Amino acid sequence: MPALSSCSRPLFEERLRRSGLRVTQQRVAILEFLSGTTSHPTADEVGRAVNLDATMASRASVYNVLRSLRDAGLVEELVLDDALARFDANVNRHHHFICRACKRVEDVDWAELPLRRRTKLPDGKSVEDLSVVLRGLCTACQKS
Ligand SMILES: [Zn+2]
Ligand SMILES: [Zn+2]
Structure with missing residues (x-):
């Protein structure tokens, strides 16, 4: 998982809490990653990005985190020409x-x-x- 900068991390934890989600390492890491990119990554790209150093998060758990963030309104899911689900923190x-x-x-x-x-x-x-x-x-x- 990428190093979480000390200043932004509480912000993402707070956003999770305010949306009624339990704060987990993975949710914070994925929300932080998506908030820092405008590339509209697929779930696989998100998984690769937050797993750079070890902590083997399975594909399924990345999907689960993305779905919980989407359902909470923190990220948007979109499907474009290649029919892959992409995720966007610009809501x-x-x-x-x-x-x-x-x-x-x-x-x-x-x-x-x-x-x-x-x-x-x-x-x-x-x-x-x-x-x-x-x-x-x-x-x-x-x-x-
Ligand atoms: Zn171009
Ligand atoms: Zn977008």
């Missing part, structure tokens, strides 16, 4: 941009593409969530 309403060249997934501010929220479609379907996936070339790939 503010936002869209995603996928670069077709480097496959990077980036956040797009809701304000860049504001959409009207609706709870019902005309035919009666109830809407629970709304976001848009934009595709193109990221700024780095446009330069190369």
Whole structure:
């Protein structure tokens, strides 16, 4: 597990407690990792990142932690083109941009593409969530 910096750790413990979750090493490590990245990692990538030095966390327990964080509203789960579940500590309403060249997934501010929220479609379907996936070339790939 990566070294937890002494200043941020209590913050993540507090966020877990406030969300009604028991504080565990793994939950703190995974929440801290996700909060420090914008890469939208898959569960496997999260597992690899928090296991860098020993403490063999099994795949299943990484999934369990991710699910508990998601259910508590601390991280968002999204599934994009490759059908893999990805995790994001940005739980503010936002869209995603996928670069077709480097496959990077980036956040797009809701304000860049504001959409009207609706709870019902005309035919009666109830809407629970709304976001848009934009595709193109990221700024780095446009330069190369
Ligand atoms: Zn790119
Ligand atoms: Zn995102």
